[in-house]
Amino acid sequence: MKIIIIGGVAGGATAAARIRRNDEQAEIIMVERGYYISFANCGLPYHISGIIAEREQLLVTSEATFRDRYQVDVRSHTEAIAIDRKAKTIRLRNLTTGDESDEAYDKLLLSPGAEPLRPKLPGIDSARVFGLRNIPDLDRIMTHLKQHSARRAVVIGGGFIGIEVAENLHEKGISTTLVEGADQILAPLDYEMAAIVHSHMHDKNIELYLSPKSCKHYTQ
Structure with missing residues (x-):
């Protein structure tokens, strides 16, 4: 069984860990568009005030640690750009190199998260306007x-x-x-x-x- 998970923060990383506990033989690939996986996204605002003092406290686990512990092929800074449901393949783009590749799958799990809604209002592109997602x-x-x-x-x-x-x-x-x-x-x-x-x-x-x-x- 080959399982590809799109998204590697809260939902995706939790799913990958649970699948591994239930199936020691499955091939699991976890794809994350950002540089960090499994970080405490709900804790991000609390670093602003210093209630969470150190940035590192937000990083629940590293890519290497997650890979070694759960035997998951983690591909960070990689984006899913197309899905062929009939052929059961997904096209991935490495955002560092720009290289694209196709991966076949038996099961596909989508957990891409969300983006802050940026309303189309005057001034929204100012350097002093920020979103907070990652x-x-x-x-x-x-x-x-x-x-x-x-x-x-x-x-x-x-x-x-x-x-x-x-x-x-x-x-x-x-x-x-x-x-x-x-x-x-x-x-x-x-x-x-x-x-x-x-x-x-x-x-x-x-x-x-x-x-x-x-x-x-x-x-x-």
Whole structure:
């Protein structure tokens, strides 16, 4: 059995480890577009404030350690660019060399993760606008904070990550505003529950602006 997993962070790495425990003979290839696998993506905001003091604490395991422990062929900085479902092949591109190759598979597992939504708003391409999804994103934010005396920050997005980023910027002593295009943060929750968080953020002096008009205003 040959299994290819696309994505090597939380879901992909967990799946690879579980498959190996269930099948010692399977050939497992794990493909990750970034340089790092199995990092603590939920902990990224907490390095901004220093609650997680060392960057290395976010790196759950290295590519070499994962390969040796689970006998998984890990291919980092490699991107899946095409799938032929009929032939059961997938085309991979090495992002370092540009080389492309086809791999056959018996089973294909897709766990590519997500990308931050960057709304098409004026100013969105500014060098002072950051996304936060992975270690390189975090490195760019930390470098900027070290090189500049940031006094004020605006976070767009009132989901879990956005709230955590706002919390940790505030913890770092930066005046922080959270902007959400809906009428509440934490969309999966009922409004009554989200309102409790609204009140808590107000008590912490984190400004909160809701509605699409707020998003447009704060990117101009």
